[in-house]
Amino acid sequence: MDYIPNIIFAIVLFAGIGFFAKNIKKLSRNIKLGKAVDTSDNKSQRWNNMFRIALGQTKMVVRPIPGILHIIVYLGFIIINLEVLEIIIDGLFGTHRIFAFLGGFYSFLIGSFEILALLVIIAVVVFWIRRNLIKLKRFLNPEMSGWPKKDGNLILYIELVLMVLFLTMNASDYQLQQMDVAHYTKAGAFPVSQFIAPLFQEMSVSSIIVIERSAWWLHIVGILMFLNYLYYSKHLHILLAFPNTYFGRLKPKGQFDNLEAVTKEVRLMMDPSADPFAAPDENASVPEKFGASDVMDLKWVQLLNAYTCTECGRCTSECPANQTGKKLSPRKIMMDTRDRLEEVGKNIDANKGEFVADGKQLLGDYITHEELWACTSCNACVEACPVSIDPLSIIMDMRQYLVMEQSAAPSDLNNMMGNIENNGAPWPFNQMDRLNWSKES
Numbered sequence: 001m002d003y004i005p006n007i008i009f010a011i012v013l014f015a016g017i018g019f020f021a022k023n024i025k026k027l028s029r030n031i032k033l034g035k036a037v038d039t040s041d042n043k044s045q046r047w048n049n050m051f052r053i054a055l056g057q058t059k060m061v062v063r064p065i066p067g068i069l070h071i072i073v074y075l076g077f078i079i080i081n082l083e084v085l086e087i088i089i090d091g092l093f094g095t096h097r098i099f100a101f102l103g104g105f106y107s108f109l110i111g112s113f114e115i116l117a118l119l120v121i122i123a124v125v126v127f128w129i130r131r132n133l134i135k136l137k138r139f140l141n142p143e144m145s146g147w148p149k150k151d152g153n154l155i156l157y158i159e160l161v162l163m164v165l166f167l168t169m170n171a172s173d174y175q176l177q178q179m180d181v182a183h184y185t186k187a188g189a190f191p192v193s194q195f196i197a198p199l200f201q202e203m204s205v206s207s208i209i210v211i212e213r214s215a216w217w218l219h220i221v222g223i224l225m226f227l228n229y230l231y232y233s234k235h236l237h238i239l240l241a242f243p244n245t246y247f248g249r250l251k252p253k254g255q256f257d258n259l260e261a262v263t264k265e266v267r268l269m270m271d272p273s274a275d276p277f278a279a280p281d282e283n284a285s286v287p288e289k290f291g292a293s294d295v296m297d298l299k300w301v302q303l304l305n306a307y308t309c310t311e312c313g314r315c316t317s318e319c320p321a322n323q324t325g326k327k328l329s330p331r332k333i334m335m336d337t338r339d340r341l342e343e344v345g346k347n348i349d350a351n352k353g354e355f356v357a358d359g360k361q362l363l364g365d366y367i368t369h370e371e372l373w374a375c376t377s378c379n380a381c382v383e384a385c386p387v388s389i390d391p392l393s394i395i396m397d398m399r400q401y402l403v404m405e406q407s408a409a410p411s412d413l414n415n416m417m418g419n420i421e422n423n424g425a426p427w428p429f430n431q432m433d434r435l436n437w438s439k440e441s
Helices: 005-033 043-055 063-078 084-095 098-102 104-134 146-177 205-230 234-246 260-270 299-307 314-318 330-350 368-375 380-384 391-404 411-421
Strands: none
Touching: 005 084, 005 205, 005 299, 043 146, 043 234, 043 260, 063 104, 084 104, 084 411, 098 104, 104 146, 146 205, 146 234, 146 391, 205 234, 299 330, 299 391, 314 330, 314 368, 314 380, 330 391, 368 391, 380 391
C-alpha cells in the first residue's frame, strides 16, 4: 500500500509527458507542411541571435516596464521549475526533499526560488491590471476579442495559482519541520513562506500534512497540465522562441528575395545570343506557384513564426498603417496564419494523414486583400517583434500571388507598372516630354 502514491504519480507523470509529446509531434508535422528553406548558413550568427534575443530578452527591454516584468516572470517560472526535478524524484521513489544533502547550497536555492515566486506574483498582478483595468490599446484590437483575451488572462491565473501553491507547499513543509514531524527533514531556507507558516500553528499535524501533500500534488499536476496547455495557447512561445530566433531571417530587413523563375526569364531577355523564337524545352519543369494563397505555400520558417507569436501586439502598435486606421494588423496576420494551419492540421488528422480540399484558404477566408495592400513594407513590425517574427514576409508572398497569379493588384499599382513598362517611369508621360517643365516660364 505504501507504493500506491508512487504508482499514481508515475501514471500521472508519464500520461502528462506522453500527451505533451503527442502534441509536439503534431506541431512538428504542421510546421513541416511549409516549403523547404535552407537555414544552414551563418550558424555562429544564428546561435548568437538565439542567446541574445530568446535567452537574453534584449528586445523585450526596449519597453522597460513590461520588459523587466516579463524577465521576472520568465526567469522566475523557469528557475522555480528546476525544483520539479526534485519533485519527480520524490514522487517516483517516495523520498522527501531528496537534494537536502546539498546543505547550504540547497537552502540558497529554495530561498531564491521563493523570492522569485513572490516577484512572479507581483509581475503577474501588474500584467493583469494592464490588461483588464488600464486596458492598454494594443490589447483591445478586434483580433484580441474572444479566446485570445481569455487565453491571456487564463495564463496569468495559472501562473498565479502555481506560485501560490509553491509557497503554500513550502510554508506547510516549514511548519512541519519546526514541529519535528518524521519524514520532514529540516532543510531549505524559506524567506517568504515563513511568514505564511504561522497560519498553520494552531492546526493538527495531520491537517498540516494534508495541506502540504495537497499543495505538492496540485503544484506538480498543475505544471503538467500547463505543459500540455501550451500547445493550445499563445504561451507556446516559451518553447518556440529559441528555434524561432535561431532560424530567423539574417538578410537585411529591406532586402527581398528574387524569384528564381523570374530571374531566369530576365537573364534570357538580356542575353543577346538567346533565340527569342526558340521552342521551350519539353523536359523543363512546370513553374511552381508564384507567391502564397494558403499555408502550404509558405515556408516552414514562416509557419514556425505563426506558432511562436506571443500576441503581445508590439508589431501592431508600431505599424503605421494600423495607426492611421487601416485594417492591417501584423499580429492578426500571424494569428490568422496559425488558425488556418491548425484547421489544415485537423483536416489531415480527420482524413487519415491526407489533406482533403475544404474550399477554404488563408487568402480571402482569413486575410483580406485590403489588409495586404495596406502594408507599407516599412519593416516596423519585424523590428518590434521580441522573438524575431516576420509578418512582412507572409504579406509580401500573398501580394506576390495576387499580382503574378491573379493579376489582382490595385488599379493604381497596375497603372504604375504599366507606366514603367511603357514609359520607363511611374508617371504617365512620354520619355521625350520629361523635361518640358524646364521650358515653362
